[in-house]
Amino acid sequence: MEIRAISWKQTIPLRQSVLWPNEPPEYCHVKGDLDASHFGVFIDGLLICVASIYLTSNSARLRKFATDTRYQNQGIGSKMLEHIIQTLRNNCIEIFWCDARESAIPFYERFGMQASSERFYKADVPYYKMEVILYQKNST
Numbered sequence: 001m002e003i004r005a006i007s008w009k010q011t012i013p014l015r016q017s018v019l020w021p022n023e024p025p026e027y028c029h030v031k032g033d034l035d036a037s038h039f040g041v042f043i044d045g046l047l048i049c050v051a052s053i054y055l056t057s058n059s060a061r062l063r064k065f066a067t068d069t070r071y072q073n074q075g076i077g078s079k080m081l082e083h084i085i086q087t088l089r090n091n092c093i094e095i096f097w098c099d100a101r102e103s104a105i106p107f108y109e110r111f112g113m114q115a116s117s118e119r120f121y122k123a124d125v126p127y128y129k130m131e132v133i134l135y136q137k138n139s140t
Contacts, residue, residue: 006040018066062098097131
């Protein structure tokens with residue numbers, strides 16, 4: 001298994017097949033993709049997991065985190081998230097957050113993330129904003 005930076009265009013097929021299988025590829029584009037950081041997990045040269053990170057001045061937002069259904073529940077997403085969190089810490093990013101489906105809250109809690117909003121809905125699916133502080137600047 002290898003985790004490395006990829007282009008936004010490389011994320012689209014997996015985003016579509018996992019997150020929006022009934023939508024066209026164009027539906028899977030996200031505003032900010034051109035400026036975001038994108039990561040992929042490869043096994044034997046096959047891209048099996050993608051995640052995109054959208055940076056602002058002191059925070060990073062995880063979006064469009066998708067693992068090929070044939071490789072889910074094998075710890076691959078956890079390895080990806082560990083890699084992303086370490087990369088963000090190395091770059092002194094203060095806050096890491098995402099909009100998490102309610103069903104995924106236990107997964108994100110394993111990485112120290114906590115719900116920081118009330119429940120909200122996207123297309124009838126319940127979500128919570130989850131976040132974790134990764135780095136605190138010294139206040140001197």
